[in-house]
Amino acid sequence: MLLLRFFSLIYGLFSEFKNILFNYNILKSKNFNKTLICVGNLSTGGTGKTSFVDHLINMLSKDHKIGIISRGYKRKSKGFHFVDDIDTNKYGDEVCMLKSKYPFLIIAVDINRQRGINKLIDKNVELIIMDDGFQNRWVKADIQFILTTFKNPFFNDYLLPFGRLREKKKNFKRSDYIIITKCDLSLDNKKRKYFSNHLGNKPTYFCQTKYLDLTHxxxxxxxxxxxxxxxxxxxxxxxxxxxxxxxxxxxxxxxxxxxxxxxxxxxxxxxxxxxxxxxxxxxxxxxxxxxxxxxxxxxxxxxxxxxxxxxxxxALDFHENDNFEKNILEHVRETSKNKELS
CATH class of the missing domain: 3.40.50 (Rossmann fold)
Structure with a gap:
């Protein structure tokens, strides 16, 4: 136990050193001329990022030509690839799931997100969603979401390898929105206050998983x-x-x-x-x-x-009083408008 805590301390020092270099512009984040949305988390997984990306696609694809960039986790290929077919070995399971549901999407996998995003822009996409990119500081996202689960919020966790956090808890402040996933059916003010006590004034939305049809x-x-x-x-x-x-x-x-x-x-x-x-x-x-x-x-x-x-x-079901869709669509419209004018 003490050894794990020691390694967590070392991990945290290296992680925070990298963030300091970006915070003081010693290392530079790249801006893009298209609206870039980042979906990520502070923990190592299981927060429902893919389902949330799916939800954003449903929200935004009516009015925008969307591109998706992912590193293609656990794929067996290397370098850049457009996802042209359903090959989980070549591209990874998450992007293949999205491609099977939305064949019209332009999806790319690349561990080099800057290169991948530029190639998506060459395809004339209007808006890009970057999956699992919160720790990738080489790219400057316009709208940042981080996800955490209702039962195991990141602020009760610890750094790797003692816990499951990729970086220090305080860095949630880099995000624009916090999405609390896998919520209980009953969400009273007491539970909301519990999260606001830890997250301050950061815009926070609560959603639960909605189970739809079983299909053969x-x-x-x-x-x-x-x-x-x-x-x-x-x-x-x-x-x-x-x-x-x-x-x-x-x-x-x-x-x-x-x-x-x-x-x-x-x-x-x-x-x-x-x-x-x-x-x-x-x-x-x-x-x-x-x-x-x-x-x-x-x-x-x-x-x-x-x-x-x-x-x-x-599907994801957001609490009806939060106005999640209305607020996010407005934010995206305003950001896209500013990009066009700049």
Whole structure:
């Protein structure tokens, strides 16, 4: 324990030194002539960034030609690539999920965000969303979101490796907005005050995960779970607790097959999933996976396509009194207008 705290101290010194260099313009952040939105967090994952990016796309794509830049976490390729097809090994699972939902999007992966953003601008995009870019100080975002979960907010956490923070808690002040994800259904003033005591006057929005239709992985046919249904939940995400609990409320029993976040399924694991499913002793049973895991499992569609394999669609539901969409659209319009005039 003491050793982990020591390494956290060393990690924090290096992290803060880098931030100081940028804060005093010794190292320079690059501005761009298009509106750049950054979605990030202070912790190492599991806050729901991809779902939030999905939400922003739904909000903004009606009025803007959007580009997405991501490093393509856990991809096996290197350098810059436009995401032209659904290849999770080449691009990563998150961007492939977005491309499968929004084929019209111009999506790029590049660990060098400056280069990636310039190539998106060459494609005449009007607005760029940078996924997981809060720690990338080489790029100057116009609007910065950081996400944290309701049950495990970053201000109760510690620096790596003792905790899960990538940088010091105080650096949330660089953001424009805080998004509290995975909130309880009941959100009273006492709970809001708890967050405001830690976040001060920083604009903060609360949202919960809304579970939509279950659709078959191949046919897209919908399925309604009943109290007699048993479910095999197959996931490779940072935290499947919320989904597990939601399914457990409406089904007889939930079995799980879990892998680490971004794990790439192989034929061996697909065979294991089918074997476990066949052992569930009821005829009223289905397999459920996430939208992010779907794009990886589609590589084995000829093996699983005839099974009752369903995808759980989700959306974010913001507290109705927060006026999230109205305020963000106004901020984006004003920023884009200023970019055009400058």
């Amino acid at each position: 992985i191949r046919t897209k046919k919908k399925f309604n779970i009943c109290s007699k249904t048993e479910i095999l939940l197959v996931t490779a995400i940072a935290d499947n607790t919320e989904l597990f609990n939601d399914l457990a409320k409406i089904s007889r029993k939930v079995h799980t097959y879990s892998k680490t976040d971004h794990y790439s399924f192989t034929k061996t694991e697909v065979d294991e999933i089918i074997k476990i499913f066949n052992k569930i002793d009821t005829t009223d049973k289905i397999i459920v996976t996430t939208e992010k895991d779907r794009v990886k499992l589609m590589n084995f569609i000829r093996f699983i396509g005839e099974y009752p394999f369903y995808v759980q669609k989700i």
